Amino acid sequence: MTTPDAVIVDAVAYAQAIEDAVKASAAYYAGGTSVLDDDAYDRLVRAIAAWEDEHPEQVLPDSPTGKVAGGAVEGDVPHTRAMLSLDNVFSAEEFTAWTASLTRRVGHDVTRFSVEPKLDGLAIAARYTRGRLTRLITRGDGTAGEDVSHAIGTVEGLPDELAEPVTVEVRGEVLMTTAQFEHANEVRTAHGGAPFANPRNAAAGTLRAKDRAYTVPMTFFGYGLLPLDDTGPALAELLEESAHSDLMTRAGAYGVNTTATTAVPGITVSTVEEVLARVAEIAGLRASLPFGIDGIVVKADLAADQRAAGSGSRAPRWATAYKLPAVEKITRLLAVEWNVGRTGIIAPRAVLEPVRIDGSTITYATLHNAADITRRDLRLGDHVMVHRAGDVIPRIEAPVAHLRTGEEQPIVFPEACPRCGSGIDTGEQRWRCVNGRDCHLVASLSYAAGRDQLDIEGLGHTRVVQLVEAGLVTDLAGLFALTRDQLLGLERMGETSTDNLLAALAAAKNQPLSRVLCALGVRGTGRSMSRRIARHFATMDLLRAADAEAIQQVEGIGTEKAPSIVAELAALAPLIDRLVAAGVNMTEPGATPPAPATADGTDATDDGSAPAVADAGPLAGMTVVVTGAMTGALEKLSRNQMNELIERAGGRSSSSVSKKTSLVVAGEGAGSKRTKAESLGVRLAAPDEFAALVADYVDAGPGTEPSA
Numbered sequence: 113m114t115t116p117d118a119v120i121v122d123a124v125a126y127a128q129a130i131e132d133a134v135k136a137s138a139a140y141y142a143g144g145t146s147v148l149d150d151d152a153y154d155r156l157v158r159a160i161a162a163w164e165d166e167h168p169e170q171v172l173p174d175s176p177t178g179k180v181a182g183g184a185v186e187g188d189v190p191h192t193r194a195m196l197s198l199d200n201v202f203s204a205e206e207f208t209a210w211t212a213s214l215t216r217r218v219g220h221d222v223t224r225f226s227v228e229p230k231l232d233g234l235a236i237a238a239r240y241t242r243g244r245l246t247r248l249i250t251r252g253d254g255t256a257g258e259d260v261s262h263a264i265g266t267v268e269g270l271p272d273e274l275a276e277p278v279t280v281e282v283r284g285e286v287l288m289t290t291a292q293f294e295h296a297n298e299v300r301t302a303h304g305g306a307p308f309a310n311p312r313n314a315a316a317g318t319l320r321a322k323d324r325a326y327t328v329p330m331t332f333f334g335y336g337l338l339p340l341d342d343t344g345p346a347l348a349e350l351l352e353e354s355a356h357s358d359l360m361t362r363a364g365a366y367g368v369n370t371t372a373t374t375a376v377p378g379i380t381v382s383t384v385e386e387v388l389a390r391v392a393e394i395a396g397l398r399a400s401l402p403f404g405i406d407g408i409v410v411k412a413d414l415a416a417d418q419r420a421a422g423s424g425s426r427a428p429r430w431a432t433a434y435k436l437p438a439v440e441k442i443t444r445l446l447a448v449e450w451n452v453g454r455t456g457i458i459a460p461r462a463v464l465e466p467v468r469i470d471g472s473t474i475t476y477a478t479l480h481n482a483a484d485i486t487r488r489d490l491r492l493g494d495h496v497m498v499h500r501a502g503d504v505i506p507r508i509e510a511p512v513a514h515l516r517t518g519e520e521q522p523i524v525f526p527e528a529c530p531r532c533g534s535g536i537d538t539g540e541q542r543w544r545c546v547n548g549r550d551c552h553l554v555a556s557l558s559y560a561a562g563r564d565q566l567d568i569e570g571l572g573h574t575r576v577v578q579l580v581e582a583g584l585v586t587d588l589a590g591l592f593a594l595t596r597d598q599l600l601g602l603e604r605m606g607e608t609s610t611d612n613l614l615a616a617l618a619a620a621k622n623q624p625l626s627r628v629l630c631a632l633g634v635r636g637t638g639r640s641m642s643r644r645i646a647r648h649f650a651t652m653d654l655l656r657a658a659d660a661e662a663i664q665q666v667e668g669i670g671t672e673k674a675p676s677i678v679a680e681l682a683a684l685a686p687l688i689d690r691l692v693a694a695g696v697n698m699t700e701p702g703a704t705p706p707a708p709a710t711a712d713g714t715d716a717t718d719d720g721s722a723p724a725v726a727d728a729g730p731l732a733g734m735t736v737v738v739t740g741a742m743t744g745a746l747e748k749l750s751r752n753q754m755n756e757l758i759e760r761a762g763g764r765s766s767s768s769v770s771k772k773t774s775l776v777v778a779g780e781g782a783g784s785k786r787t788k789a790e791s792l793g794v795r796l797a798a799p800d801e802f803a804a805l806v807a808d809y810v811d812a813g814p815g816t817e818p819s820a
């Protein structure tokens with residue numbers, strides 16, 4: 113209930129709203145997919161009710177308000193006693209108010225409540241004659257339902273024969289458990305049918321379907337037991353006078369399934385506080401239940417109290433549904449991402465148009481595997497029913513196929529591992545990178561060897577795969593332990609390439625700390641962040657000694673990122689130690705280490721001496737943006753190397769031009785950034801001019817100190 117109700121402005125909109133609601137209800141109760149999720153439907157009905165309050169003389173006969181099933185369903189088998197809906201409460205306050213009105217109607221405080229889960233299926237009346245199940249009837253409009261006796265034998269928990277030869281009517285909910293729902297959709301799609309949107313929908317559709325080529329099981333939970341016309345007078349009276357909880361015990365003894373068999377059995381309690389405690393308990397178990405519930409039903413347990421409270425035309429006054437937040441919403445599928453897990457499993461993940469479900473905004477949902485996508489015929493742009501319960505990862509239940517516009521696009525499956533670029537083993541339902549558990553290693557080594565990190569020439573992706581597959585390297589440090597013989601033993605590895613690779617590896621050991629950090633792949637720190645950290649701490653030792661608070665001194669690192677960087681570095685400690693042992697440089701040339709903190713925790717520089725952070729260099733205090741192609745002395749530098757150069761010279765590199773930019777180095781072909789700099793009056797420099805400005809820093813290659 114986070115979205116406000118729609119407001120109906122005139123009679124035309126009112127009539128349209130009624131038509132929409134009736135159509136949605138008809139689909140909802142018949143097992144079709146409603147174009148509205150429950151929240152949207154409830155909001156629409158509330159808007160209709162609000163308009164009717166203002167215009168009581170214009171209420172249309174089709175209006176869903178005040179009717180069982182919104183008046184959208186009919187039936188031709190009369191019920192012995194009306195099968196009603198339930199009124200709702202949404203909070204402890206509303207519930208307490210409800211008990212107060214119950215007290216008024218009954219004439220005294222109700223001191224025995226029955227509390228049971230509100231099962232999310234559909235109501236059914238099962239008639240037993242001398243112990244044999246003879247007829248199944250849906251709720252219909254409440255006074256008459258539809259005969260669905262064809263479903264006898266497919267509903268677990270509703271035995272063909274009771275333990276006693278009694279003539280009674282059992283009422284309860286038919287639903288599909290999560291497992292039954294998945295099975296039903298498998299069978300259904302195998303028969304060419306469209307998958308059901310959710311278990312409730314599947315149960316409604318399955319119960320009403322006649323002459324299907326297949327049957328799929330459902331489950332029944334009883335919550336009512338009453339006499340039929342030919343029930344013997346003694347039993348009839350007993351049933352009329354029994355408390356709800358006793359009727360449930362009796363139903364169980366007859367062999368009917370009830371909530372007593374679940375993790376959330378119906379119980380009786382005597383106070384409002386106890387009811388609320390049980391509500392909280394059931395709500396807490398909701399996500400772990402093997403079937404859906406959408407609330408908790410609270411009933412006056414004693415027959416006398418129920419009689420005294422009576423019933424309205426739509427709902428009894430002696431019971432109410434304490435509704436839980438909806439766990440399903442309709443939203444759109446925008447994209448599918450493919451992520452590689454620790455074991456190399458490649459799993460699709462749905463990117464959704466953000467939608468609020470049960471208090472959180474959902475933007476991703478699991479999609480299990482590729483076959484699952486195909487089976488459910490999901491397409492990009494589809495409206496989809498998304499389910500989220502508790503902390504369980506949200507999942508897409510099904511596309512709302514009749515909302516398709518024709519603009520939907522097929523979902524493209526990856527042809528290579530999205531992490532390491534190797535092949536994909538599609539032999540099983542769950543796709544897997546051919547490198548399996550080593551996928552991550554291949555990817556992280558390839559990344560570490562990349563041009564902007566350790567820049568190890570000759571160590572491309574294929575070579576990395578080769579090294580990993582041969583078992584020669586198991587982590588980054590292993591690269592530096594490779595021997596000439598080991599390399600020569602590899603396929604397509606001649607003397608020259610071996611020596612070149614060894615030389616490249618030796619040179620890589622002299623890369624500055626910023627690049628080593630980046631190569632380590634510390635989560636949350638890309639290239640520029642690694643540079644900022646390295647310049648701030650100057651040495652790996654000082655960085656490793658820093659706590660979260662100290663790391664927050666680095667620009668751009670906040671309270672969230674800092675502890676995670678500390679944790680990552682701690683986890684990487686053994687690897688860092690091995691890199692140090694292998695002789696890898698762990699200092700940042702040109703950076704001055706921060707001054708140590710004094711005993712009282714303040715910076716030593718607080719006494720007015722020079723600030724610890726190096727502010728020397730020709731670019732001190734400047735923010736510099738590079739655009740276009742570099743020429744002259746800078747020609748060979750990649751964009752990343754240019755940024756390194758700027759930072760060595762005391763500046764700050766940035767990729768976008770703003771009023772805060774101090775200087776834009778505009779090379780050949782510079783376009784919009786140059787124009788923007790001009791319009792903002794930001795200083796521009798040609799590559800040669802800039803090269804002269806930072807001349808002292810240009811040649812400061814890996815591991816060398818600036819000549820200044």
Ligand SMILES: NC(=O)c1ccc[n+]([C@@H]2O[C@H](COP(=O)([O-])OP(=O)(O)OC[C@H]3O[C@@H](n4cnc5c(N)ncnc54)[C@H](O)[C@@H]3O)[C@@H](O)[C@H]2O)c1
Binds near residue numbers: 149153196232233235
């Ligand atoms: N999405 C749509 O288009 C659409 C259309 C119509 C209705 N709806 C939804 O249906 C709901 C209202 O419909 P309703 O009248 O079928 O249900 P309800 O919420 O009014 O509840 C009454 C029903 O609860 C069930 N129930 C479950 N456990 C029970 C228990 N322990 N004791 C007694 N009854 C129990 C019974 O089937 C009973 O008929 C609304 O929440 C609405 O959002 C949605």
Ligand SMILES: [Zn+2]
Binds near residue numbers: 452531532534545547
């Ligand atoms: Zn891979």
